[in-house]
Amino acid sequence: MPAENPPVAESQPTLSVSNATDKNQTITDPQVLKLALATKLKTMTAVQGDFYFPCVPSMVGEYVQLLAGLLKLLGQNPTPEHINNLRQLIEKGISDGFKLSPHARLIVNYQPAEANKGLAGGITINTKVHVETLADKYKTWPETRQDPLFGSHPDAKVMAVLSQLGDPARTPILDVGAGTGRNSIPLAKLGHPVDAIELTPIFAEKLSASIIAENLTIKVIQGDVLDPLLRMKPAYYKFAIASEVLSHFRYIDQVRLFLAKMCDGLQTGGLLLFSAFLAANDYEPDILARQMSELSWCYLISRDELKSAMDGLPLEMISEESAIEYEQNHLPKEAWPPTSWYVSWATGRDLFPLPQNPPMELRWILLKRK
Numbered sequence: 001m002p003a004e005n006p007p008v009a010e011s012q013p014t015l016s017v018s019n020a021t022d023k024n025q026t027i028t029d030p031q032v033l034k035l036a037l038a039t040k041l042k043t044m045t046a047v048q049g050d051f052y053f054p055c056v057p058s059m060v061g062e063y064v065q066l067l068a069g070l071l072k073l074l075g076q077n078p079t080p081e082h083i084n085n086l087r088q089l090i091e092k093g094i095s096d097g098f099k100l101s102p103h104a105r106l107i108v109n110y111q112p113a114e115a116n117k118g119l120a121g122g123i124t125i126n127t128k129v130h131v132e133t134l135a136d137k138y139k140t141w142p143e144t145r146q147d148p149l150f151g152s153h154p155d156a157k158v159m160a161v162l163s164q165l166g167d168p169a170r171t172p173i174l175d176v177g178a179g180t181g182r183n184s185i186p187l188a189k190l191g192h193p194v195d196a197i198e199l200t201p202i203f204a205e206k207l208s209a210s211i212i213a214e215n216l217t218i219k220v221i222q223g224d225v226l227d228p229l230l231r232m233k234p235a236y237y238k239f240a241i242a243s244e245v246l247s248h249f250r251y252i253d254q255v256r257l258f259l260a261k262m263c264d265g266l267q268t269g270g271l272l273l274f275s276a277f278l279a280a281n282d283y284e285p286d287i288l289a290r291q292m293s294e295l296s297w298c299y300l301i302s303r304d305e306l307k308s309a310m311d312g313l314p315l316e317m318i319s320e321e322s323a324i325e326y327e328q329n330h331l332p333k334e335a336w337p338p339t340s341w342y343v344s345w346a347t348g349r350d351l352f353p354l355p356q357n358p359p360m361e362l363r364w365i366l367l368k369r370k
Contacts, residue, residue, distance in 0.1 A: 042120040047074060048111035053090075054295055055097030055104040055129070058288040063090050067108065067125070076123050086125065093127045102250060102294035103132040134248055138200040150179050151338030154186045155243050156330035157323070157364045161273055165239055168192045174237040174265055176225050176274075177245035181207040181218075188216045195219045195232070226257055232265040240266055242274035247362070249299045256309040259367075263313055266369040272315070273366050275323050277348065278303060283359035289351070293360075296351045300360055314370040323362040 027033060053063050064087045071078045078086070090106070097104030107128050114121035141149055165171045168191035175184045178196035180203050188194045188211075196218055198204040204222040211218050223230045225245070240262050249255060255276075262272045277298045279285055285293070285300050293300035301309075310317075324346040328336055337343050344350050348358030 039120065042075065043116075043118045046112050046115070046118045047123075048109070050110075051106075051108040052130075053094065053106045053108060055094045055102075055106055056288070056291050056295065057091075057094050057098050058291055060087065060091045060094055063094070063106075063108075067110075070110070071123060074123060075119055089125070089127055093129055097129040097131065098291070100129070100131045101133055103134065103137055105130045105132075135200045135202075139202055142202060142206065148180070148182065149339075150182050150244070151335065151342070152182075153331060153335040153338070154183045155241075156327050158183050158187075158241055158243065158273060160330065161271060161366065162187070162190075162192075162239060165271070171238045172233075172236055174232065174240040174262075176240065176242040178207060178220075179203050181210050183241055183243060184218055185210060185214065185216065188218045189214075193217070195221065195237075197221045197223065197225050197230070197232075199224050225261065226254055232261065234264055235267055237265050238267055238270045240270070240272045242272075244275055246274055246276040247298050250294050252301060252305050252309055255301065255306070256313075259309055259313055259315060263315065263369055268369055270369045271318070271366060272369065273364065275362050275364055276301060276306070277360050278306070278320075278363045280359040285360075293351055298345065298348065298351050298360070298362075300351070306365070310367075316368045316370055318366040318368050320363055320365050323364045326364055 027036075051063075051067070053059075064083065067086060067090070068078055068083055090108070093106040093108075097106050107130055109126045109128075110123055112118055112121055113124040162171070162173075172193040173187055173195070175187070175194060175196045178184045178198045179200075181196070184194050184196040184207065194217075196207060198207060198220065199222075201222055204220055207218075208220050210216075211220070221230065225242075242258070242262075246255060246258070249258070259272075266272060277293065277300050279300055279302045281303065284302070290300060324343065327338070331338070341350075346362040348360040348362075351360070352358035
């Protein structure tokens with residue numbers, strides 16, 4: 001998605017010999033000669049490079065300020081009109097990228113406007129949006145990260161809730177965002193009928209391979225749980241799980257759609273367990289924090305927003321508690337932490353890298369279908 005009509009920052013004007021000077025006169029003034037040589041050197045000096053900006057609309061002003069500073073550092077003289085054009089260019093690219101994906105990047109390229117004039121000919125700026133989907137981001141994980149990708153044991157909270165539901169054969173389970181099977185496989189081994197929904201093709205493939213290798217019966221559905229065309233068995237499941245799924249959402253309407261679809265799939269009296277990043281009660285996230293939470297895989301919602309998403313749905317809140325505290329207290333010692341990144345992420349420090357407690361954390365939320 002390249003930008004059209006990129007702005008050009010003009011080079012700083014060079015000092016010229018006074019009009020009163022005879023052009024036929026031989027110049028020996030060291031200062032004038034030094035300036036002439038500096039001008040020549042400028043025509044022989046070139047620079048080019050790329051910035052990869054996260055598409056955060058609230059940061060457009062900072063991005064423009066950085067680029068304007070770069071132009072001045074390179075001896076250019078951007079006018080207010082140039083800066084305004086630059087702002088419009090960056091603002092459009094960032095906005096377009098953010099709408100397409102929280103993982104989009106705006107690539108800003110800068111290079112000489114005229115190759116044979118170097119910095120003396122000015123700098124031209126071009127932009128394009130590079131879009132990555134969530135599946136694209138996860139695609140490289142099996143190649144760049146060691147197994148287990150999400151932990152070696154099932155979630156302790158999942159197993160605790162499951163222990164209250166009785167006969168496994170009579171307790172069908174829906175595992176949303178099943179990944180490579182951290183929860184699905186142990187549950188199937190206990191005798192539960194399991195349906196697993198997984199967005200990322202490579203994870204769905206790894207899960208299917210494990211199912212075959214261990215001779216298990218799990219139905220794998222590769223797709224997006226929010227896709228209206230993805231259908232689940234109506235009023236069938238006694239327990240639905242969505243561990244580390246809502247952290248990838250972007251709008252509260254998606255939370256409501258998810259909850260509504262879970263209502264359709266759950267039996268009356270069935271339970272829904274999911275994790276979500278909730279803001280502290282005394283903290284109201286601003287637009288920058290919300291946008292950054294989407295980029296950081298920790299979509300942030302308030303309790304009021306969660307309550308609004310549940311409004312009118314046949315759901316009852318059973319419990320809400322800290323995910324990191326529960327898992328640390330109940331997982332086997334050898335399983336804690338589940339991954340090298342879990343603690344930083346679940347405490348909110350991936351978004352707010354602070355030594356103190358950030359005003360958010362990952363919470364386990366348990367609901368009952370009325």
